[in-house]
Amino acid sequence: xxxxxxxxxxxxxxxxxxxxxxxxxxxxxxxxxxxxxxxxxxxxxxxxxxxxxxxxxxxxxxxxxxxxxxxxxxxxxxxxxxxxxxxxxxxxxxxxxxxxxxxxxxxxxxxxxxxxxxxxxxxxxxxxxxxxxxxxxxxxxxxxxxxxxxxxxxxxxxxxxxxxxxxxxxxxxxxxxxxxxxxxxxxxxxxxxxxxxxxxxxxxxxxxxxxxxxxxxxxxxxxxxxxxxxxxxxxxxxxxxxxxxxxxxxxxxxxxxxxxxxxxxxxxxxxxxxxxxxxxxxxxxxxxxxxxxxxxxxxxxxxxxxxxxxxxxxxxxxxxxxxx
Amino acid sequence: xxxxxxxxxxxxxxxxxxxxxxxxxxxxxxxxxxxxxxxxxxxxxxxxxxxxxxxxxxxxxxxxxxxxxxxxxxxxxxxxxxxxxxxxxxxxxxxxxxxxxxxxxxxxxxxxxxxxxxxxxxxxxxxxxxxxxxxxxxxxxxxxxxxxxxxxxxxxxxxxxxxxxxxxxxxxxxxxxxxxxxxxxxxxxxxxxxxxxxxxxxxxxxxxxxxxxxxxxxxxxxxxxxxxxxxxxxxxxxxxxxxxxxxxxxxxxxxxxxxxxxxxxxxxxxxxxxxxxxxxxxxxxxxxxxxxxxxxxxxxxxxxxxxxxxxxxxxxxxxxxxxxxxx
Numbered sequence: 001x002x003x004x005x006x007x008x009x010x011x012x013x014x015x016x017x018x019x020x021x022x023x024x025x026x027x028x029x030x031x032x033x034x035x036x037x038x039x040x041x042x043x044x045x046x047x048x049x050x051x052x053x054x055x056x057x058x059x060x061x062x063x064x065x066x067x068x069x070x071x072x073x074x075x076x077x078x079x080x081x082x083x084x085x086x087x088x089x090x091x092x093x094x095x096x097x098x099x100x101x102x103x104x105x106x107x108x109x110x111x112x113x114x115x116x117x118x119x120x121x122x123x124x125x126x127x128x129x130x131x132x133x134x135x136x137x138x139x140x141x142x143x144x145x146x147x148x149x150x151x152x153x154x155x156x157x158x159x160x161x162x163x164x165x166x167x168x169x170x171x172x173x174x175x176x177x178x179x180x181x182x183x184x185x186x187x188x189x190x191x192x193x194x195x196x197x198x199x200x201x202x203x204x205x206x207x208x209x210x211x212x213x214x215x216x217x218x219x220x221x222x223x224x225x226x227x228x229x230x231x232x233x234x235x236x237x238x239x240x241x242x243x244x245x246x247x248x249x250x251x252x253x254x255x256x257x258x259x260x261x262x263x264x265x266x267x268x269x270x271x272x273x274x275x276x277x278x279x280x281x282x283x284x285x286x287x288x289x290x291x292x293x294x295x296x297x298x299x300x301x302x303x304x305x306x307x308x309x310x311x312x313x314x315x316x317x318x319x320x321x322x323x324x
Numbered sequence: 325x326x327x328x329x330x331x332x333x334x335x336x337x338x339x340x341x342x343x344x345x346x347x348x349x350x351x352x353x354x355x356x357x358x359x360x361x362x363x364x365x366x367x368x369x370x371x372x373x374x375x376x377x378x379x380x381x382x383x384x385x386x387x388x389x390x391x392x393x394x395x396x397x398x399x400x401x402x403x404x405x406x407x408x409x410x411x412x413x414x415x416x417x418x419x420x421x422x423x424x425x426x427x428x429x430x431x432x433x434x435x436x437x438x439x440x441x442x443x444x445x446x447x448x449x450x451x452x453x454x455x456x457x458x459x460x461x462x463x464x465x466x467x468x469x470x471x472x473x474x475x476x477x478x479x480x481x482x483x484x485x486x487x488x489x490x491x492x493x494x495x496x497x498x499x500x501x502x503x504x505x506x507x508x509x510x511x512x513x514x515x516x517x518x519x520x521x522x523x524x525x526x527x528x529x530x531x532x533x534x535x536x537x538x539x540x541x542x543x544x545x546x547x548x549x550x551x552x553x554x555x556x557x558x559x560x561x562x563x564x565x566x567x568x569x570x571x572x573x574x575x576x577x578x579x580x581x582x583x584x585x586x587x588x589x590x591x592x593x594x595x596x597x598x599x600x601x602x603x604x605x606x607x608x609x610x611x612x613x614x615x616x617x618x619x620x621x622x623x624x625x626x627x628x629x630x631x632x633x634x635x636x637x638x639x640x641x642x643x644x645x646x647x648x649x650x651x
Contacts (some may be wrong), residue, residue, distance in 0.1 A: 156599075188366075194593060212511070213584070215586045219584045239590070258516075258519075258541030260585065263569070271513045272517075
């Protein structure tokens, strides 16, 4: 593989305890996460609430400082950049948020919202802004004649297209997509997913696609990393991971996903309980209190498993690959 | 099986600057005793409002129009006085909503909220009601029923709160449970637990469940029958296996084709162009026509409901017996 576009090493984000929670430890939202994303590639980060996936996005974009670890983007360590350098970086890394309605200023026209980045970064002469906005709107499948309208005149799917156009305006090579389709209806969700695939092909973009829905992720990701309580528990190529999940948590996640096909009536793995709090993660393997692996033993309570190759994936489980 | 609930020509309207809007426009369906019916649709289809209308909970200034008919066990729900209505709500028909956080009273202990419901619908003493509340908490899978009883809602997780809501719904042993997106705010692994619980309770108590949802995956797994809503109307209704294997309405077919799946080979997603229209600009004739890949000339008129046999009904010109012109 050539040099990765983004390389994250042992990234940590802890929030200090506050208020009534002082007696507890810090919230370990992201706790030692490493991965790489190549040019033109999509890595999906999948997890349930509290897994730390959205915190990870914020830290990557330096919207919040990291507690530890390194983030290397295109050869530069960005965890220590000053404000000027950070600004230049933001042209290359952009984010698309989950809720397109709250990400847009209700009193700013769609055209102005898309042009904002162009103006802030002084990327094109004033006279060319309108033309650039038109072509961005066309590129994301919006009618450019509606550039003077306000967000409320657009549907949810259209607003998400605006969010994408805004991110593309500054010509990034890397997009963080934080649950970009989870607030959309299925018929519209498919439109936006297909648009993202098209843009990746035409612009050679790399995506970090953050989502809770594995079926959605499977449509767009080359590789998947599954997070549980601030850590990656399994990562691998999409089809291999979906077809043969090796970590018990990944297995449960796939098994629990309701399949829109009544002829599939396999027995479900239904996990007991809910994920524990990231401020008091269990000892050893963080998944052990909910684990159902037949070989589960004292080691799982005591020793945190490291990612290791099992089949075609990397898995953080002492017993993955064994049946007894 | 006789019909427990019979809904005919249900119309809900809201006053608007230009005339009236009718987000629910002629909905008809029945729910049999002990049956699990899913009412499926995307946002704006009118499914939640339909659920609320069944309990006459349409938020003002909305109203159920004259000519609508709602019958529970043959009894007309629309002519009940407020006392009778109160006995039906939470009594014979109970409802569970999407967000358990906002449905519970934050300053009352969970147990007291269940006791309140029990005593509102029965002549039980405080002591009996308390015992019953604890039994209900155990029944909905809250292992530490005693601890739960004394907890405030914020001390419980989302999944636990939804279990409490279900316990409250069960308090008066309803014949029909309306569950509006009961698992949409929950994580997948917790969602699976709650669905399992609902199905379990239905089997044990013989109560019917009307599940209002956007999630076809959940439907495929649990429902006996499915009604698909689009722009204020039911466009197709069929036994679950049949709907998924042989959808007759182009909207149903396109919706199924646009669903990402985890099992089977990966295929490119189909998408439906455009978005669901709002009640202010519903198209004339078939409301799916502007987005339909198979629209043809008759579609500018309202399609009739055609029965395809085996409880399968569809509101589409392609299925109408005298329309041989289908492309």
